[in-house]
Amino acid sequence: MTVFLPWFGHFGDLVRDVLPWLWARYRPGDVIGGNPAHAALYPAPPDARLWEQIAAFYPDGFDYRRRSDDLEVELRSVASRLWPDATLVAWQADGEDYPKPALALPTPYPVDVVVATRAKPYADAKNAWPWSDLVTGLRSRGWSVGLAGSIGESHAIDSDAAAWDLEEPGDAISGTLRLLRGARIVVTLDSGIGHLASLVDAPQLVLYDRRGDERRELPIRDGIPTRMRFGDMHRWNRNLCLPIFGGVDETIAAVDEALTRTRVVPGDPEAWKARHVSEVPGSEPGETLVMRSEYRSLVMRPSGNELIDACPIEEPVSAGxxxxxxxxxxxxxxxxxxxxxxxxxxxxxxxxxxxxxxxxxxxxxxxxxxxx
Ligand code: SF4
Structure with missing residues (x-):
């Protein structure tokens, strides 16, 4: 029997790295450590006894400034006491690319635009994004807006639906999954909810300040360079998955294009990158068509084509x-x-x-x- 020790780091790493690893290894009878409120993300409900120490250590959610080796030692000690004959394993990066976890997904909750108004308890460049202005602007144009995420780590904004209002007590993920599944378009930063959107193939737009940021390391926390992971989202998502750049006005324009005149169509971006959208069989005047491969999207507009390369730039471009x-x-x-x-x-x-x-x-x- 294997006991999977809980991951207590960033939620984005849980979704993109830890869960695929765990789903690939889990066998019935194994014990899973994880947040019991996120049970819908796991192949079996996490054992709450392996989360109590983490909840006590991070009462307001994970804070990278308070990471301590002592916590992992304590978790190993608790697991050894509860399951003395089990093999204890903890996730470590191994370079493998595991398949997407086959989550049992809840009923979609229909909404036009889902946003994740992320607000972390620590200083983080992503905290300052003007979500309130965006939601106000989207709703003023007649689109319904849902808020994904958890109430403790989100900006409180008037909306048409909030994930936490769709959840039963003790559940802090099903509402987000319902909204992501029911969304016509999802708008997030490069964040855990963005990875979750790509996991469920929700059409998505991922926000960055400047073109190229999606492929780089950016100093988002205390000046620490952090690799953006748009490429991972693009690779998982079989639907629309595009980076967008700028602020509220640019985001509203991108949402408008996605909701009113964009279709994903079959086709090889390489083969079509030098051809006009009107040449695509079945294209309608004024439409934006998107062709996808694993690492690229070709956005074909009447005004011209845009080839989006999702692969990370390997050379660090930001200062240390x-x-x-x-x-x-x-x-x-x-x-x-x-x-x-x-x-x-x-x-x-x-x-x-x-x-x-x-x-x-x-x-x-x-x-x-x-x-x-
Ligand atoms: S050794 Fe570590 S814990 Fe002690 S003062 Fe230095 S930084 Fe702080």
Whole structure:
């Protein structure tokens, strides 16, 4: 028997990386650790006893600044006590590309546009997106708008439906799945709900500030470069999946195009990229047609074609995190070398290197237990 220890990091990584890995390995009788409120995402209901420690450690949701190795040690200890003969496994990146999980999906809830008004408890460049203006603008044009996500990590905005109003107590995912399945178009940032939309093949638009951002690393949290994952969404989604760039006006224009005159049609983007949309059999005047392959979308408009390459740009194009100045670094080192968590020239409380905690040399780093 296998016990899958719960993932307690970013929701987007859960959807895109952890769940496919888990679904590929799970066998009946295994035990799953995970958020019981997200049971619909798993092949069997998660065991709540493996989530209590995480809920206590992150009462307001995952906060990457508070990642601690101690939590995983504690989870292993609880699992060993409950299932002494089981094999304990935790997700680790292995480079494999697992199939999409075969979720049992709930009944669609019909709505024109679904947005995920993401608001994290920590400073994050994505938090500032003007969702309220977008929702107001969409509704003023007569489109119904639904809010996907959880009430604790979303901006409160007047809308026609909210995921959390469609869920029973103890469930924090079915409402989002219902909205994504019923949406005519989904608009998200490069986020977990965006990955969920691609998982259920919801037609989707993914927001970025500038063209090319969707393929790069961007400094979205404390200046830490983070790889955008549009390519992963595009690869999963068999429906419309396009990046859009800019703010509210550009988004409303993209939604208008998607809802009023866009169709996804069969065809090879490479073969059609130099031909006019009017040459596509069955095309109607004024239509936008989209042809897809795994890594590309060809958007064919009467005004011309746009070839969208979804593959990430491998060369890092953004600057790395800013270094701390000498005085700051020196102060931090003095504190660290006197700390009982300092061992082998490193902070043992810093957890995953991706969080860049306990790094005296980086301006944006913090002590994971608040000493600096
Ligand atoms: S970063 Fe904080 S916890 Fe880590 S060694 Fe330094 S003072 Fe201790």
């Amino acid at each position: 995190p800013l270094p701390a100045d000498d005085a700051v670094r020196s102060d931090r080192i003095s504190i660290c070398t006197a700390c009982d968590r300092w061992s082998g020239d490193r902070c043992t409380a810093a957890g995953c290197p991706c969080a860049m905690l306990g790094r005296s040399d980086l301006a944006s780093s913090r002590c994971p237990i608040g000493k600096w």
